[in-house]
Amino acid sequence: MAAPTAYSLIATDLDGTLLRSDDTLSDRSLAALAQATEAGAQHLVVTGRPAPRVRPLFDDLGNRGLAVCGQGAQLYDPGADRLLWSVTLDRELAETALGKIEAEVGQVYAAVDQDGVDGLTLIEPGYLMPHPTLPALRVPRRDDLWCEPISKVLLRHPYLSDDELASAARTAVGSLATVTMSGPGTVELQPCGITKATGLALAAEHLGLTPGETIAFGDMPNDIPMFDWAAHGVAMANAHPELKAVADEVTLSNEDDGIAVVLERLFA
Numbered sequence: 001m002a003a004p005t006a007y008s009l010i011a012t013d014l015d016g017t018l019l020r021s022d023d024t025l026s027d028r029s030l031a032a033l034a035q036a037t038e039a040g041a042q043h044l045v046v047t048g049r050p051a052p053r054v055r056p057l058f059d060d061l062g063n064r065g066l067a068v069c070g071q072g073a074q075l076y077d078p079g080a081d082r083l084l085w086s087v088t089l090d091r092e093l094a095e096t097a098l099g100k101i102e103a104e105v106g107q108v109y110a111a112v113d114q115d116g117v118d119g120l121t122l123i124e125p126g127y128l129m130p131h132p133t134l135p136a137l138r139v140p141r142r143d144d145l146w147c148e149p150i151s152k153v154l155l156r157h158p159y160l161s162d163d164e165l166a167s168a169a170r171t172a173v174g175s176l177a178t179v180t181m182s183g184p185g186t187v188e189l190q191p192c193g194i195t196k197a198t199g200l201a202l203a204a205e206h207l208g209l210t211p212g213e214t215i216a217f218g219d220m221p222n223d224i225p226m227f228d229w230a231a232h233g234v235a236m237a238n239a240h241p242e243l244k245a246v247a248d249e250v251t252l253s254n255e256d257d258g259i260a261v262v263l264e265r266l267f268a
Helices: 014-018 027-038 057-061 091-103 142-145 160-177 196-208 221-229 243-247 258-267
Strands: 011-012 042-046 068-069 075-079 082-086 111-112 119-122 150-156 180-181 188-189 215-218 234-235
Touching: 011 014, 011 196, 014 142, 014 215, 027 042, 027 057, 042 057, 042 196, 068 196, 075 091, 075 119, 075 196, 091 142, 091 150, 091 188, 142 150, 150 160, 160 180, 160 188, 180 221, 180 234, 180 258, 196 215, 196 258, 215 221, 215 258, 221 234, 221 243, 234 243, 234 258
Parallel strands: 011 042, 011 215, 042 068, 215 234
Antiparallel strands: 068 075, 075 082, 111 119, 111 150, 150 188, 180 188
């Protein structure tokens, strides 16, 4: 079991949190996670990335546990390479939501993450991937985005900031979808009511753990529901001001091994 002063579940975001800007994991972070798991804690990745985009990372992590993917829309078992649970965004609702957003702010550029362990990321003309290292397939027309079931829609605007686009999108779509902001250039639409907290709660129940046993790490507003659910929320130094405002603690940046600093203190 984990030490009494520590936690039994460590929930970490990936981009801007556990991963460095070049999408790598530091030796110090890996060692700190290994130390925590040796003490009895379980590490759970909770990310906006879809399941196919986290699978390669688990070889580096040496982790065969669960992962919450797609902003909470997927519970993924990387060892078995299967989804234990997933919920999709209705494609007609997604099209309607996009129309309502464009009626408010003008043209946006869209991409989608398809559902499933082999789902693709499709991008329409004009959309620029915020993470150029992640694979994506460009399609000729927006209509081609809806060819298979999707877990979410990603949006970019030619000149509005992420905060401005997210605010306008929330007003425009109402209850059609949940709007999140998960990183620079990443405003997303996901199934209504689905957040990182819903996926984290499902994973914790599967593991027999509770909010009171959970510490969560993040850097963007999409991590706020996760912080609300967990006993202790730790924001990175590079985190969005909205997340820092609700965090229990602020650590160093993802580039400076902020997660390792906290875990070394808790599990030394």
